[in-house]
Amino acid sequence: MYRYDNYDQAMVDARVEEFRDQARRRLAGEMTEDQFKPLRLMNGLYLQLHAYMLRVAIPYGTLSGPQMRMLGQIARKYDKGYGHFTTRQNIQYNWIKLEDAADILADLASVEMHAIQTSGNCIRNISSDQYAGVAADEVTDPRPWAELLRQWSSFHPEFSYLPRKFKIAVIASAQDRAAMRLHDIGLELVKKDGVIGAKVFAGGGMGRTPMVAPEIRDFVTEDEIIAYVEACLRVYNRYGRRDNKYKARIKILVHELGVEEYRRQVEEEFAHMKTLGIDPPVAELDRIRSYFADPAYESGLSEEVNRSDPDFALWLDRNVVAHKQPGYAIANISLKPVGGIPGDATAEQIELMADLAERYSLDELRVTHAQNIVLPYVRKADLYALWKELDEAGLGAANLDRISDIIACPGLDYCSLANARSIPVAQKIATRFAGNGKEAAIGEMKLKISGCINACGHHHAGHIGILGVDRKGTENYQLLLGGSGAEDCSLGQITGPGFDENGIVDAVERVTDLYLAQRSEGERFLDTYRRLGMAPFKEAIYG
Amino acid sequence: MKLLTGNDLATGDVIWWTGSGWSLHVGDAVDAGAEGEAILARESEARRVNAGYIIDAEQGANGPLPLHIKERIRASGPTVRADLAINTDIPIVRA
Numbered sequence: 167m168y169r170y171d172n173y174d175q176a177m178v179d180a181r182v183e184e185f186r187d188q189a190r191r192r193l194a195g196e197m198t199e200d201q202f203k204p205l206r207l208m209n210g211l212y213l214q215l216h217a218y219m220l221r222v223a224i225p226y227g228t229l230s231g232p233q234m235r236m237l238g239q240i241a242r243k244y245d246k247g248y249g250h251f252t253t254r255q256n257i258q259y260n261w262i263k264l265e266d267a268a269d270i271l272a273d274l275a276s277v278e279m280h281a282i283q284t285s286g287n288c289i290r291n292i293s294s295d296q297y298a299g300v301a302a303d304e305v306t307d308p309r310p311w312a313e314l315l316r317q318w319s320s321f322h323p324e325f326s327y328l329p330r331k332f333k334i335a336v337i338a339s340a341q342d343r344a345a346m347r348l349h350d351i352g353l354e355l356v357k358k359d360g361v362i363g364a365k366v367f368a369g370g371g372m373g374r375t376p377m378v379a380p381e382i383r384d385f386v387t388e389d390e391i392i393a394y395v396e397a398c399l400r401v402y403n404r405y406g407r408r409d410n411k412y413k414a415r416i417k418i419l420v421h422e423l424g425v426e427e428y429r430r431q432v433e434e435e436f437a438h439m440k441t442l443g444i445d446p447p448v449a450e451l452d453r454i455r456s457y458f459a460d461p462a463y464e465s466g467l468s469e470e471v472n473r474s475d476p477d478f479a480l481w482l483d484r485n486v487v488a489h490k491q492p493g494y495a496i497a498n499i500s501l502k503p504v505g506g507i508p509g510d511a512t513a514e515q516i517e518l519m520a521d522l523a524e525r526y527s528l529d530e531l532r533v534t535h536a537q538n539i540v541l542p543y544v545r546k547a548d549l550y551a552l553w554k555e556l557d558e559a560g561l562g563a564a565n566l567d568r569i570s571d572i573i574a575c576p577g578l579d580y581c582s583l584a585n586a587r588s589i590p591v592a593q594k595i596a597t598r599f600a601g602n603g604k605e606a607a608i609g610e611m612k613l614k615i616s617g618c619i620n621a622c623g624h625h626h627a628g629h630i631g632i633l634g635v636d637r638k639g640t641e642n643y644q645l646l647l648g649g650s651g652a653e654d655c656s657l658g659q660i661t662g663p664g665f666d667e668n669g670i671v672d673a674v675e676r677v678t679d680l681y682l683a684q685r686s687e688g689e690r691f692l693d694t695y696r697r698l699g700m701a702p703f704k705e706a707i708y709g
Numbered sequence: 710m711k712l713l714t715g716n717d718l719a720t721g722d723v724i725w726w727t728g729s730g731w732s733l734h735v736g737d738a739v740d741a742g743a744e745g746e747a748i749l750a751r752e753s754e755a756r757r758v759n760a761g762y763i764i765d766a767e768q769g770a771n772g773p774l775p776l777h778i779k780e781r782i783r784a785s786g787p788t789v790r791a792d793l794a795i796n797t798d799i800p801i802v803r804a
Contacts, residue, residue, distance in 0.1 A: 193719060195756050213760055215783055217721035246793055261793075265719045507789055578779060579787040587782075589789045639777060640802065 167228050167530060168313045168457045170278040177321065178275045181282060185209045186268035193265065210281025211267055215582045218262040221284040222274060224533050226294035226312040226336070227255030231520045231529040236277045238516030244270050249516060250580075251501060251509040253573055253624055254333070255293050255533040256284060260580055282320065287328045289319035289399075293335045295343045296534040299458060300542045302490045305357050308338040310455040311364075311391065314446060317454075318392055325399055329406035330414035332399070333371070345535060345627055345651030347379045348372055350416045351398055353391065363387045368398050368428070369420030372621035376657050377417040380425045382432060390436075393445050397435035401428065460491075461528050461543065467493025471546050478553050481564040486549060495546050497527070499539040499556060500563035500571060504600040507589050508574040509537030511561075518559050526552050535624075535651075536573055536612075538566070569604075569611040569678070570596035573624050577617030577634060578641070584617035586634025586641035587667075591615055594671045599678075608678050610690050612650070627651035629692045630677060631658040632670060643670035647677065647703055648695045659700060661707055673707050680706040710740040712773055713749060714783065715761030723783045723795075724758060731758060733795060735784035736772035771798065778802065 170178070185205070192202040206212075210221040222237070229237075237257055241249045244266045245259040252258055262270065274280055283290055292312045299307045315334060319325065325332070335346040338355035346352035352367035363385045370379025386394045402416045405423070420428045469492065473479040485498040499519060502508050511519070519539055523531045526548045527541035534540060544552060556562045565571045572595065575581065577588030592615055599605045614628030618635075625631035631646035642664040649658030665673050678691070680703055685694045695703065712735070713726035724731040725738035726748060732738065741748055745763040752758045765776045775781050781801050786794035788801055 193756075199753075199759055213716060213721065215779070216723055216786065217716070260787075261721075263720045578782055579789050582779075584779075587788065593789070641778065 167230060167309075168225075168454065174317075175275070175278070178278070178280045178282070181209070181280065182268060182271045182275050185271060189264055189268050204286070206264075206267075207285040208282065209267070209271065210284035211262065211264070212285060213582070214260065215578075215580050217260065218264055218267065219580070220259045220262045220267065220270060220281055221252070222257050222259070222279060222281050223284050223291045224256050224279075225316050226292050226298070226309060227296055227533040227535075228298075228309065229531045229533065230277075231524040231531070233277045233279055234520035234523060234531055235517055236273060236279070238513045238520060240270055240273060241516060242513035248510055248512045250507075250576060251511065251533050251537050251539070253535050253537060253575070253622055254291055255296075255535055256291055257533070258576075260576075286326075287330050287332075288326050289322065289328075289332045289334065292316050292319070293333070293344055293349070293535060295337045295339060296532040296540045297343060297487070297496055297542065298338070298532075299460075300489050300491070300494075300496055301339055302488050303341055304338040306338050306355050306362050307458050308336045308355055309458045310451065311353065311355065311388075312336045313454050313457070314392065314451060315395070318446065325403065328399070328403055329408045330411065330416075332402075332416065334395070340653060342651070342653040342655070343534075345624065345655075347655040348376075348624075348627055348651055349379065351395060352379050353395070356385065358385050361387060364391050364394075366394060366398070368432075369417040369425075371415055371417045372624060372626045373415065374412060374619040374621075375415075375417065376621065376626040377421060378655050378657065379417075380420065382425070382429050388451075389445060389448065390440070393439040394432075394436055397432045397439050400435050400439075401431045405431075463491045464493065464545070467545055468547050469493060471549055475550070477557070477562075477564070478550055481553050481557075481562060482549065484564040484568065485566045489543075493546055495544050495549060497541040497544045497549065497552060498534075498566045499541065499561050500565055501538050501561075502565060502571045502596065503560055503563045504570055504596045505593050508572050508592050511539075515559055515561055518555070519561070522552060522555060536571065538571070565605070567610050567612060568606075569599050569608055569613055571612075572596060573612075573614040573628070575616050575623035577615075577623075581617060581622075583620055584634065585619075585636035586617050586643065588615045588617040588623055588632075588634060591632060591634070591643060591667060591670060594667070595674055598671050598675060602675070604675075604678060604682070607682055608691065610692075611678075613674070614649075624651060625649070626657045627655075628658055629690075629695070630674060632674075635664065637664065641667060643667065645670065645673050645677075645707070647700065648692065650692060654692075661700065661704055663708070676706045677703055710766050710768065710773060711742060711745050712738045712764050712766045712775065713741045713745055713758075713761060714738075714764055714780065715749075715753075715758040718756050718759040725784070726752075726758075735775065735799070736796070738766070738773045740766075740773070769800075774799065776803065
C-alpha cells in the first residue's frame with residue numbers, strides 16, 4: 167500500500183502543529199467559536215450531540231496493521247473505548263475532547279493518517295472497491311488512481327471552497343461494490359481496445375434529492391483522467407449554486423443544465439485543460455503504482471478448507487469471497503453482530519483486527535462502505551484459525567449481505583442533524599430475523615437505515631431502505647423498497663405512510679414474507695420487487 | 710419553561726445552566742425565563758459554555774425535562790449505550 171513521501175509527511179505534520187495552535191487560541195479565548203468552527207471542521211472535528219466528534223480519513227478504505235492498531239489505541243486513550251466505521255470508509259470517534267484533539271492528530275500523523283478534508287465543502291476522502299487489487303473480476307487495480315486523486319485533491323487551492331462537499335469513487339470492476347454511481351463523480355476504470363481508461367459519471371448522490379449519476383464520458387485515457395475530473399469540477403465550481411445549500415451539490419447542476427449541456431461545458435473546459443499541460447507526470451503515476459504491486463504470493467498453496475465445523479462452514483459461505491490468487495481468499499469481518507451497533511468496534515476488537523491482519527493478511531485491512539472490515543490476503547489454510555479468533559472476540563457474525571448486515575448511520579443517538587434514531591431500529595430488525603429464522607431463507611438483502619434526509623445510512627440505495635423523520639416531535643420511519651447501490655443502481659421508492667419504531671420492524675417482516683411467498687427460483691428480493699412492482703408489497707404492508 | 714444548554718468548551722460535554730453555573734445533569738437545570746440570551750452571551754464570553762442555546766422544557770417528576778426528543782437524548786446520553794449514559798431514567802419519548 168502507499169507510503170507517505172517527505173512531502174506528504176511534512177504537510178500532515180505542519181497541519182497538526184497549525185491546529186494545535188488554533189485549538190490553544192480557542193481555549194485561551196483568543197478566538198470565538200464562529201472563528202474557530204471552520205478551522206476545526208477543516209480537521210474533521212465536529213461538535214455533535216454529546217461531545218466533539220473526530221472523523222478520521224481512511225483513504226479508499228485501506229489500512230495497514232499499524233494504522234489500525236493506532237485507531238484502537240486512540241479509541242482507548244482518548245475516547246470511550248470504541249470507534250465507529252462509517253459508510254464513507256472512515257472512522258469516527260464520538261467522545262473527543264478539544265484539549266486532546268491536537269495530540270490525537272499527532273498520533274495519527276505518526277502512522278501516516280489525518281482528518282483533513284473529512285468535513286467542509288471540499289473533495290472528501292476518495293472511496294473505492296474494498297476488494298481492490300485482489301478481486302478476480304477487476305480490469306485493473308483502482309487504488310493507484312484513488313491515491314493519485316487523493317494527492318491531487320489534498321489542499322487543492324481551487325477546490326477548497328466548492329459550492330458544497332464533493333465525493334469521488336473509483337472502481338475497476340463491472341460489479342460495483344462502492345456505490346460508484348451515487349457519488350458526485352464516479353470513475354469506472356475500463357479497458358478499451360487494450361487501453362486502460364475511465365468511464366466517467368457525474369452528478370450522482372443521495373441526500374434529500376437522490377440521483378443516479380449519468381454517464382458523462384464513455385472513455386477517457388488514463389493519462390487524461392485527472393484533467394477530465396478537474397474539468398468536471400471547474401464547471402461545477404463556476405456554476406454550482408451557492409445561494410441555497412440544498413441545491414448546491416453537483417447533481418442539481420447536472421440536472422438543471424441537462425446532461426448534454428453539462429457534458430458540452432466539461433468538454434470545452436477539458437479542451438482548455440489540455441492546453442495547460444498540467445496533467446500529472448507519468449513518472450508520478452508509475453511511482454504510486456509501484457506501491458500497489460502484487461505482494462509475493464506463495465505458490466502451491468492448498469485450495470482445501472476443512473468444513474467440518476458447521477459454524478465455520480456457515481461463515482465461510484457467507485463472509486469469504488473469491489480471491490484472484492489461487493490458495494488465497496478475501497475474508498469479511500462483519501461489524502454487525504445481532505443486537506449490536508452497526509459499524510462499532512471496541513478498542514480491543516480494533517487492535518485484534520490489526521493483529522489478525524499482521525498474522526493472516528499481509529498486514530493490510532480494508533473498511534467497506536457497508537461498515538465492515540476486510541482482510542484481503544488470507545491463505546485458505548488459515549481461514550479456520552482466523553475465524554476461531556474472530557468468533558471468540560465477537561467478530562464472527564456470518565451475515566455478509568444478509569438482512570442483519572444493516573448499514574445504519576449514528577442517527578439521533580449521536581448526530582445533531584438526525585431526526586430519529588437509526589441504531590435501535592437496526593438492532594430490532596436484526597434481532598427479529600435472528601429469532602424467526604428467516605434470514606437464511608431470504609438470502610441477499612441490503613437493508614439501509616438513515617436517521618435523516620441527509621442519507622448517511624444510504625437508505626435510498628437499500629433493497630429495503632428506512633428513513634427516520636420527525637413527525638410532530640416524534641420519531642417516524644418511512645419504508646422504501648427497490649434501491650440498489652450496485653451495478654444495477656436504482657433509487658428506492660417510498661411505500662406509503664410511515665411507522666413507529668416497532669411498526670417499521672413489523673412492516674419489514676411483512677415485506678420479506680411476501681417476497682418469500684412470491685419469489686421465483688433463485689430470485690433475490692430486489693429482483694422479485696422489480697418483477698412484481700410496488701403494489702403487492704403495499705397491499706402486504708398496509709392491507 | 711426555558712433551559713439553557715450547550716457544551717463545555719474543553720471537553721465537549723453537554724451542560725445545563727443551573728442558575729449559578731453549569732451541570733452535566735439536566736435535573737440541576739433551572740428556568741432561565743426571559744434572561745436566557747443575556748446569560749448565554751455572558752457565559753459564552755467567559756468560555757464557560759460553547760455553542761449555547763435556549764430550549765423549551767417542562768417540569769417532570771424529577772426535575773426539568775426538555776420537550777424535544779433530541780434534547781432528551783442529549784440529557785440522557787445515547788440510548789443504545791446505557792453504560793455511557795448520563796441518566797437512563799429520563800423518558801426519551803414524551804408521555
